[in-house]
Amino acid sequence: xxTAAVTSPVIDTCRAARRAARExxxxxxxxxxxxxxGIARALIERTDEILAANALDMRSGREAGLGDTLLDRLAxxxxxIAAIAAAVQDIVVLPDPVGEVIEGRRLPSGLDIRRxxxxxxxxxxxxxxxxxxxxxxxxxxxxxxxxxxxxxxxxASHSNAALAQIAAQAAIAAGLxxxxxxxxxxxxxxxxxxxxxxxxxxxxxxxxxxxxxKAALQEVATVPVIYAASGNCHVYVDETADLKQAHAIVxxxxxxxxxxxxxxxxxxxxxEVVADLMPDLLRALGREGVLVxxxxxxxxxxxxxxxxxxxxxxxxxxVMEPATEADWATEYLAPTFAVGVVxxxxxxxxxxxxxxxxHSEAILTRDTDAARAFQLGVDAACVYVNASTRxxxxxxxxxxxxxxxxxQKLHARGPIGLRELCxxxxxxxxxxxxxx
Amino acid sequence: xxTAAVTSPVIDTCRAARRAARExxxxxxxxxxxxxxGIARALIERTDEILAANALDMRSGREAGLGDTLLDRLAxxxxxIAAIAAAVQDIVVLPDPVGEVIEGRRLPSGLDIRRxxxxxxxxxxxxxxxxxxxxxxxxxxxxxxxxxxxxxxxxASHSNAALAQIAAQAAIAAGLxxxxxxxxxxxxxxxxxxxxxxxxxxxxxxxxxxxxxKAALQEVATVPVIYAASGNCHVYVDETADLKQAHAIVxxxxxxxxxxxxxxxxxxxxxEVVADLMPDLLRALGREGVLVxxxxxxxxxxxxxxxxxxxxxxxxxxVMEPATEADWATEYLAPTFAVGVVxxxxxxxxxxxxxxxxHSEAILTRDTDAARAFQLGVDAACVYVNASTRxxxxxxxxxxxxxxxxxQKLHARGPIGLRELCxxxxxxxxxxxxxx
Numbered sequence: 001x002x003t004a005a006v007t008s009p010v011i012d013t014c015r016a017a018r019r020a021a022r023e024x025x026x027x028x029x030x031x032x033x034x035x036x037x038g039i040a041r042a043l044i045e046r047t048d049e050i051l052a053a054n055a056l057d058m059r060s061g062r063e064a065g066l067g068d069t070l071l072d073r074l075a076x077x078x079x080x081i082a083a084i085a086a087a088v089q090d091i092v093v094l095p096d097p098v099g100e101v102i103e104g105r106r107l108p109s110g111l112d113i114r115r116x117x118x119x120x121x122x123x124x125x126x127x128x129x130x131x132x133x134x135x136x137x138x139x140x141x142x143x144x145x146x147x148x149x150x151x152x153x154x155x156a157s158h159s160n161a162a163l164a165q166i167a168a169q170a171a172i173a174a175g176l177x178x179x180x181x182x183x184x185x186x187x188x189x190x191x192x193x194x195x196x197x198x199x200x201x202x203x204x205x206x207x208x209x210x211x212x213x214k215a216a217l218q219e220v221a222t223v224p225v226i227y228a229a230s231g232n233c234h235v236y237v238d239e240t241a242d243l244k245q246a247h248a249i250v251x252x253x254x255x256x257x258x259x260x261x262x263x264x265x266x267x268x269x270x271x272e273v274v275a276d277l278m279p280d281l282l283r284a285l286g287r288e289g290v291l292v293x294x295x296x297x298x299x300x301x302x303x304x305x306x307x308x309x310x311x312x313x314x315x316x317x318x319v320m321e322p323a324t325e326a327d328w329a330t331e332y333l334a335p336t337f338a339v340g341v342v343x344x345x346x347x348x349x350x351x352x353x354x355x356x357x358x359h360s361e362a363i364l365t366r367d368t369d370a371a372r373a374f375q376l377g378v379d380a381a382c383v384y385v386n387a388s389t390r391x392x393x394x395x396x397x398x399x400x401x402x403x404x405x406x407x408q409k410l411h412a413r414g415p416i417g418l419r420e421l422c423x424x425x426x427x428x429x430x431x432x433x434x435x436x
Numbered sequence: 437x438x439t440a441a442v443t444s445p446v447i448d449t450c451r452a453a454r455r456a457a458r459e460x461x462x463x464x465x466x467x468x469x470x471x472x473x474g475i476a477r478a479l480i481e482r483t484d485e486i487l488a489a490n491a492l493d494m495r496s497g498r499e500a501g502l503g504d505t506l507l508d509r510l511a512x513x514x515x516x517i518a519a520i521a522a523a524v525q526d527i528v529v530l531p532d533p534v535g536e537v538i539e540g541r542r543l544p545s546g547l548d549i550r551r552x553x554x555x556x557x558x559x560x561x562x563x564x565x566x567x568x569x570x571x572x573x574x575x576x577x578x579x580x581x582x583x584x585x586x587x588x589x590x591x592a593s594h595s596n597a598a599l600a601q602i603a604a605q606a607a608i609a610a611g612l613x614x615x616x617x618x619x620x621x622x623x624x625x626x627x628x629x630x631x632x633x634x635x636x637x638x639x640x641x642x643x644x645x646x647x648x649x650k651a652a653l654q655e656v657a658t659v660p661v662i663y664a665a666s667g668n669c670h671v672y673v674d675e676t677a678d679l680k681q682a683h684a685i686v687x688x689x690x691x692x693x694x695x696x697x698x699x700x701x702x703x704x705x706x707x708e709v710v711a712d713l714m715p716d717l718l719r720a721l722g723r724e725g726v727l728v729x730x731x732x733x734x735x736x737x738x739x740x741x742x743x744x745x746x747x748x749x750x751x752x753x754x755v756m757e758p759a760t761e762a763d764w765a766t767e768y769l770a771p772t773f774a775v776g777v778v779x780x781x782x783x784x785x786x787x788x789x790x791x792x793x794x795h796s797e798a799i800l801t802r803d804t805d806a807a808r809a810f811q812l813g814v815d816a817a818c819v820y821v822n823a824s825t826r827x828x829x830x831x832x833x834x835x836x837x838x839x840x841x842x843x844q845k846l847h848a849r850g851p852i853g854l855r856e857l858c859x860x861x862x863x864x865x866x867x868x869x870x871x872x
């Protein structure tokens with residue numbers, strides 16, 4: 001078996017990936033799919049090795065006093081490994097983006113031009129504790145014809161090394177070039193800076209981590225970076241909204257999975273429907289354990305009801321605190337919800353323009369003018385009418401899988417799937433054409 | 437008349453552009469086109485003002501000892517102003533990229549999704565002495581719904597101020613928002629750094645200038661930059677090439693306009709056709725005043741012919757020097773041509789991979805396998821078969837106009853036209869959809 005992905009100095013790993021990328025770009029779909037299927041199989045067959053490596057990371061993590069949440073992200077077991085392998089199989093069946101002719105025509109000069117999707121080349125993925133990213137990212141990069149340089153957290157170093165080595169051996173056994181999967185040690189800021197300045201060999205860095213990682217990269221990177229930034233997502237309930245739908249959508253957007261980037265963080269309610277919508281909604285949020293940070297008008301509404309005046313005569317049963325300026329700008333990623341009142345769709349758009357992070361924003365309305373004003377006026381990757389923000393996802397959008405979610409405007413906005421891991425080139429064919 | 441584009445502190449200009457951008461993004465095509473037509477008209481009507489401002493720059497330039505080439509780039513006259521106005525009119529008739537639905541479908545969840553092209557927002561264009569860029573860039577940005585922040589050279593400060601002010605007044609008179617055209621003073625590196633770090637208000641910087649400007653930006657920019665980098669373009673004549681066509685294409689690629697980025701800088705010739713192709717071609721290059729930097733095999737070929745042995749019995753009449761390693765990596769932008777011999781299409785691809793800048797590359801061949809290997813194997817924005825590299829151009833490619841030519845792989849590769857000045861957003865519509 002060939003030597004496979006091993007921790008090695010950053011520059012060597014990037015150079016090897018660059019060499020591999022040239023070959024990978026021309027490998028046909030069938031061979032890439034065979035390699036991915038081989039990776040999925042090897043992960044299952046070598047589950048014990050992966051678990052042994054993971055046990056080392058878990059022990060170090062406990063000794064270092066990692067919290068339960070981080071330990072849970074780090075932990076692997078047979079069913080999680082099976083899920084990782086199944087996710088690779090899901091990518092096998094996706095269409096290959098490479099070679100797709102995006103557009104083409106005959107030019108007035110008589111030249112035939114085609115704009116063809118081709119791999120970016122070498123993609124570096126920088127991520128934190130979750131070891132599954134090692135395989136998820138690798139599968140997406142290989143399917144799209146790219147070599148990958150992985151830089152995981154030192155907390156997961158044994159798990160990542162085992163996963164990357166198993167994947168690289170399976171890939172090479174299936175005929176993919178050596179160096180197509182590289183792993184660099186977690187290391188510190190110096191090593192991150194070295195990776196982020198390999199612009200001659202690395203085409204793109206995708207960080208998967210928090211604002212600290214983003215800031216660290218922004219300071220040093222000369223390689224292009226697509227930041228999968230935070231999601232400070234809003235749901236705005238317009239005065240014409242179907243309030244039963246609104247109740248269900250707000251609850252879904254906030255509580256179905258509060259820790260992810262497409263969950264709602266702020267609710268804006270039109271003043272005309274506050275009294276009808278909020279008592280029941282606050283009660284339901286309270287039942288889900290949501291802490292509400294309320295603006296003055298929500299606060300006043302809630303406090304002016306005696307239990308007897310409330311619909312159904314029940315107390316609200318929700319914990320409320322006054323919202324501060326900081327609440328409007330916060331991505332809680334937790335069961336906390338900023339809630340405020342606005343007097344128009346324009347005011348809602350203005351609020352979102354000031355505080356939103358350009359991820360996913362929703363209006364709930366039956367008014368076509370309000371829907372149109374909101375969809376055109378809100379500057380975000382995904383703008384919803386009468387649906388939950390939770391749908392922003394490569395899988396839901398029909399891309400099959402995603403490596404992250406971009407709130408940037410350049411190159412890729414929204415879910416980053418296989419196509420977004422590609423660039424294009426113009427192929428131009430003539431029969432002796434010269435320019436006048 | 438409202439106050440229009442005036443030189444002002446960088447941050448204020450960028451903020452005003454950001455405010456304008458929100459409004460501009462929703463202005464319909466007709467009003468944008470009216471504004472562009474108004475700009476074209478105002479340039480003609482106010483030609484005297486522009487010429488008076490330009491005369492000040494020309495005088496300062498002469499006093500500062502600018503060379504003839506730079507003075508020529510700086511100089512305006514009535515016919516050049518008419519040409520600038522005509523170029524604006526050409527943009528009026530182009531289709532508006534904003535609002536185009538790039539793709540759309542019904543998702544399995546029943547949601548309807550559309551990916552719609554929308555303006556980037558605020559684009560900063562950093563350029564050197566040519567004052568026409570002030571108007572060319574402005575027209576492309578406004579047509580694509582973007583606000584523009586211009587940062588020209590201090591050498592052209594009076595000309596740029598006059599042009600930007602006339603354009604801004606005409607745009608505002610036609611109903612575009614104040615701040616849609618901003619101009620910041622040339623200033624030094626400190627001011628460039630300030631502009632390049634306004635990531636909260638500026639969405640993209642497009643530098644139009646040499647490698648010095650690129651290096652300066654790469655060091656400081658936190659705003660995304662699309663580098664319109666250099667074009668070290670190659671023409672490879674394969675063993676099966678039609679040599680008459682090859683002669684014409686090579687001459688066209690090298691000599692039709694040697695100072696532009698899509699002109700050829702290196703000729704690679706298959707060893708099987710060197711003896712048949714080169715004597716006549718060298719003679720023709722000599723007639724065009726081209727200096728040839730020859731590798732050893734070209735050198736040997738040329739020196740082994742006596743005049744009597746040459747076809748038609750004429751001496752070659754071309755000035756040749758031995759090529760050094762540096763020649764293969766140089767973008768001459770001048771009538772100098774590196775010429776070398778290779779033994780296969782693979783060797784040509786390898787050479788281009790090592791030295792090319794990813795701009796435009798051509799193979800001349802009658803062999804379909806060689807054509808395919810070259811088009812797929814060469815990693816460049818534009819890859820030609822049997823045509824001159826000189827066709828790489830937004831106008832030739834049917835985009836109508838271009839603001840530059842990208843050798844990057846992210847966002848835009850090749851000519852940067854109206855579409856490439858846009859991003860997209862996902863518009864998703866449901867009727868109460870929540871995620872399971």
